[in-house]
Amino acid sequence: MLFNNPSTIVVGALGCISLLSQQAYAAHIPYRHRHSQHSPGGFHQPDPAVSACAADAPSATVTVTTTTVVTTTLAAEDINTSSTVLNIVTPTVIPAFDAAVAASSSSSSSTFTSVVTVSSASSSASASTSVSTSASASTSFFTSASASSSGSSTSKAKVIIPYYLYPSTGAWTPLEELIIANSDVQFTIIINPDNGPGSSTASDENFLTAVPRLASYSNALVLGYVSTEKGTRDISEVEKDIQTYAAWPSTSGKSSFAVHGIFLDEAATDYNADTVTYYKNLASTIKQSDGLGPDNYIVTNPGAVPDESYLDIPDSTVIFESAYSEFQSAYSANEFEKIKGLDLSRFATMVYGIPSDTDLSTLITQLRSISSHTYMSNLDTYQAYDSLWSTVVSLLAA
Incomplete structure (x- = not known):
């Protein structure tokens, strides 16, 4: 029957x-606890005591x-x-x-x-039932409803945030809460201890606590800041910074203390064969560094649409980074025509100094027409949390 x-x-x-x-x-x-001016360099304060919440390390x-x-x-x-x-x-x-x-x-x-x-099946006169069960474990940074760092995500929104604030007690908590409250949004977070990895970050208790916590969220990808000075900085110095980040797990003796990619700031825009090779070599170094895995994600930041020869080198390129007024001028002047028809998941935009009376929905529409990853702020610094981000993320995820 x-x-x-x-x-x-x-x-x-x-x-x-x-x-x-x-x-x-x-x-x-x-269980989970509830809880200047634009410039590249980190901002240090005297080492405060770590709160009980911040002292908790991420559980597996x-x-x-x-x-x-x-x-x-x-x-x-x-x-x-x-x-x-x-x-x-x-x-x-x-x-x-x-x-x-x-x-x-x-x-x-x-x-x-x-x-x-x-x-x-219509060809059999017998009834049978079979049941099979399988279980697997995964530690990928972007999994399931979260995101793939390569951009093959079903997430509704992708946000990139340069967050150069020193992780004193509670300083990173608002950012964590934003990430927790928006699990269907991808967050790419750039940290900048000291205009790069710094020489003592791996022994700084505040960073040792804050970085693993931030990186533990499945919808957050943490990148380390490195300056390239338009391709003129000595490549050995750039590689040294990259290798310092990659060595964080071994230097600190804490495998969870790690970034999973590099943000190459001040990238070149104009074509030069030697400069293209320069960035290709840096990309190769990043991709081959075990301490930056499993993502080994690369973002370059020329701050404008670069020559096309640079576009295939990183995973993502920041094609605009400047104030709101300058973005409107660039957008009106069709400065983004060169990327028309290309894969927008490979591009990011950063707009700061947004006036309080700006129609954010219109701005989001403009940014999404040229990029997948967006940063929007009414501040003019990367060393503070902006309360506008909650509104922006909600609009992006709608």
């Missing part, structure tokens, strides 16, 4: 799998994928060949922070997916 009604099979199987998924999801929900959680396949073969006289696939997906969980697991060196999101498949 049961096998004469495929709908009964589907509903019954679906109910069982939903219950199992909810139990697995509940069992794995980690596991991505568990549960796949259940129910296959039923029915008699020929009962039903014709058909197939029904139902999916149940529970939300991605933000990583937890618990002092009891402060020694953890990795973190990940947890995603639970159940799939029920019911198929029938």
Whole structure:
């Protein structure tokens, strides 16, 4: 009687799998605490005491994928060949922070997916049921409903934020809360300890606590700042900065203390064969550095649309970085025509000094017509949190 009604099979199987998924999801929900002028260089203050919340290191959680396949073969006289696939997906969980697991060196999101498949064949007179379950663990930075750092994401919005504020007690908390509250948005965060990695950052307790916390979120990718001076800075000095970032896990003795890519600031715009080679060599260094994995993500910042020979070198290029008034002039002058028809996921824009009476929806439309990653601020510094970001992220994600 049961096998004469495929709908009964589907509903019954679906109910069982939903219950199992909810139990697995509940069992794995980690505890989480609630909680100048434009220039490249970091800003240091005397080392304050680290708050109890900030002192907690990210705990490792596991991505568990549960796949259940129910296959039923029915008699020929009962039903014709058909197939029904139902999916149940529970939300991605933000990583937890618990002092009891402060020694953890990795973190990940947890995603639970159940799939029920019911198929029938007209050529068999017997009934059978088979169930298979598999589980896997993943520590990728952009997983599931979060994002892939290569831009192959289903996220509604991608935000890039230069955040050069020193991580004194509570200084990075608003940014963390923004990331937590918008799990379907990709955040690329650029940190700048001391106009680059600095010589003592790996022993700075505030950075040792703050960087792993920020990098632990599945929808956040943390990059380290490096200056290139339009391709004129000694390449050995640039490579030294890159290698210093890459060595953070080993130097600090804490594998979670790491960035997962490099932001090459002051990149060149005009074509020069030697300069193109310069940036290609830097990109090769970044991609081959184990300490910057698994993403080894590269962003170059010429601040304007560069010669096309530079566009394929990084994962993303900042094609505009300046004040709102200058953006409007550039946009009106069609200065972005050179990238028309190209993959916008490879481009980012940064607009600061936005007047308080600006129509943000119109500005977002303009920015999205030329780039995938956006930064918008009414401040004129990268050394402060801007309350406007909450509004901007909400509009981008709408």
